[in-house]
Amino acid sequence: MDKNQTGIQFMKDGKWEEAAKAFMDAIEEAPADPVAYINFGNVLTAVGDSERALNFYNKAISLDENASAAYYSKGTLYYEQQNFQEAKNMFEIALKKGLASGDSYFMLGMCLVQLGNNRLALPYLQRAAEVLEGDAEASFQYGLCLAREGFIDEAIESLEKAAKFDPKNPDALYNLGVAYGFKEEGEKALELFNRTLEIQPGHLLAIQGKKLIEGQEL
Structure with a gap:
């Protein structure tokens, strides 16, 4: 198991100091690899050091402008700060750079909801619910968005899925x-x-x- 994988396991276990050390070791071993910078930024985000986290995400992007995970992580940080416009921009870039995951669609959709653009959010939340099949929150948020736009029958279908999943x-x-x-x-x-x-x-x-x-x- 390499240093990045070790650090990720430490993060899952809530061992932030051990995770940080593993990622710093990974950076020292491969200073031109953006992955460890992104991972270290994620540790900093988790412990509330947002400013330093952004520096590490930006470093990863300077090493590889197509590091889609760095844009996604920046988007998540901005979303937590309720800077929804910047978060939206980051998730859009992450998708354009190839991170077409259910989470990317979901977070972009949620940014648009927070910005009051429910109609624009619908296709992203729909895609998220499709990709994240079985995810109660994805179905729930898609159902809410449908309801806000007056698509009641479709909202019921999605909310029933959410209630089934959770x-x-x-x-x-x-x-x-x-x-x-x-x-x-x-x-x-x-x-x-x-x-x-x-x-x-x-x-x-x-x-x-x-x-x-x-x-x-x-």
Whole structure:
């Protein structure tokens, strides 16, 4: 196992100092290889040293302008800082440079959502849900975006997948209930609000939704 793989395993185990040492060793062994710089930047991002992390990502890009993972990592850092415009730019470059992963599509879609461009976000979130088959969050966010744009039937289909992939996710169940409420299927909506409250009894929106449906049935 090389130094980069060793460092990645340390990161998975939450051993940040050991991971940093492994990546620094990798940099010393191959100073022209951008991979270790990206990995070291990821450690710095994880421990909150954003400024130094950016320096390492930029170093990787200076060594290889096609280092797509460096752009993706910069995008993730910017997203965490709520700098969604810069994050969007980085994820777009990462995709153009060949990092056509489900996570890339998902993060680009989420940036567009945060920027208020739900219609533009839809194809990216759709692709993410397709590539990340079985991922509850991808299906959930795609379903929410569909609902915001008024595609209620399609939203229900995606939210049902999210609820299937993660049956204990109260927000997926609640939003599925809201979608059925829009279709005036009160009984189904009430069932979903009740399931939401079984998982999270203090879910205020589900409580309000339940009261609204029950009031309509009186």
